[in-house]
Amino acid sequence: MLCCQEVARQIASDEFKEANGWQRFWVRLHLLMCRHCRCYAVQLHSIGETARNLWGPHTEDPSTLERLEREIIETALGHPEGGRGDPK
Amino acid sequence: MKMAIDDPQFAERIRAADPEALRAVVTSYLGQIHRAARSAGLDPERADEVTQATFTTFIEKARNFEGRSHVRTWLFGILYHKIRETRRQLQQERQMDEIDDAFEKRFDTQGSWVRPPQPVDVQLYASEIRELFEDCLERVSTQQRMAFVLREVDELSSDEVCKILNITHTNLGVIIYRVRNRLRECLEAKGVERK
Numbered sequence: 001m002l003c004c005q006e007v008a009r010q011i012a013s014d015e016f017k018e019a020n021g022w023q024r025f026w027v028r029l030h031l032l033m034c035r036h037c038r039c040y041a042v043q044l045h046s047i048g049e050t051a052r053n054l055w056g057p058h059t060e061d062p063s064t065l066e067r068l069e070r071e072i073i074e075t076a077l078g079h080p081e082g083g084r085g086d087p088k
Numbered sequence: 089m090k091m092a093i094d095d096p097q098f099a100e101r102i103r104a105a106d107p108e109a110l111r112a113v114v115t116s117y118l119g120q121i122h123r124a125a126r127s128a129g130l131d132p133e134r135a136d137e138v139t140q141a142t143f144t145t146f147i148e149k150a151r152n153f154e155g156r157s158h159v160r161t162w163l164f165g166i167l168y169h170k171i172r173e174t175r176r177q178l179q180q181e182r183q184m185d186e187i188d189d190a191f192e193k194r195f196d197t198q199g200s201w202v203r204p205p206q207p208v209d210v211q212l213y214a215s216e217i218r219e220l221f222e223d224c225l226e227r228v229s230t231q232q233r234m235a236f237v238l239r240e241v242d243e244l245s246s247d248e249v250c251k252i253l254n255i256t257h258t259n260l261g262v263i264i265y266r267v268r269n270r271l272r273e274c275l276e277a278k279g280v281e282r283k
Contacts, residue, residue, distance in 0.1 A: 003195075003198060003199025003200060004195060004199055004200050004201050005194075005195040005199035005200075006199060008191075009265060012264065012265040012268045012269055013261035013262065013264055013265035014239065014246065014260075014261060014264050015261055018246070036201045036204035036205060037201075039204065039205050039206075040204075040205045040272075043205055043272050043275075044268050044272065047240075047268060047271050047272060047275070048240040050218075050221055051127070051221075051236070051237065051240045051241050052240065052241050054127070054218060054221065054222075055123050055124075055126060055127040055237065055241045056123075056241060057119065057120075057123070059123065060119050060122065060123060064122070064136070065118055065119055065122065068118060068122065068136060068139055068140065069114060069115060069118055071140060072114055072118070072139075072140055072143045072144065072147075073111060073114060075140070075144065076143060076144045076147040076148070077107055077110060077111060077147060
């Protein structure tokens, strides 16, 4: 039987996600029985969700991207419709 | 556009510095690179500068692209170095391994919780945590932050993240484990818990 510390380590390091069937089974069984580890797993999941809410694709401002794209292409590739300058 | 980029022959066009191919890479990955730059804790102006510098370097070095890894992996590798340079200039790099001690102290010698995690208010997480989260991430090194964002937000495979950061799978596991625990401890310390 896995101890709490080992379960927490496997969840936090992504080892659980990439584990084989039996390893996952033991972690899941532990989570069923241990409310503290369940709480820990939910918190890590919430942290991931918060990061996706902060920086996911929906958070991008289209006008900023358009400006950046124009600037990069004009600066590094020369005129938008023309060829690029010589490489350094 | 993505289909063309994933095509092995596309690497040839990049190496030949074909302007159309280079422009396609800029268009396809600008959003993803810019988000990663923002999530690295840079202010909006610096995130824009780092994004521009990443694509400028990519275009300048296009002739060196060997096509051994995906062009996105190459771009993220350039971005990672640019962010490290910028943050080093800002003197924000710190060693943060004391999180291991904080984690260990939560368990007894049998590995059972001595100080179990406090229940978290998930609604609070969703709506009001932005500033706290940003603040907690300020304490995390560039490498930890990039590893976390590439795995959690961009959902890249661990293989790709290892290539971008030039680390082993074991290192990646330790880094991800540390940054998640650091964030969790920090948020708990700031009182983000169910009343």
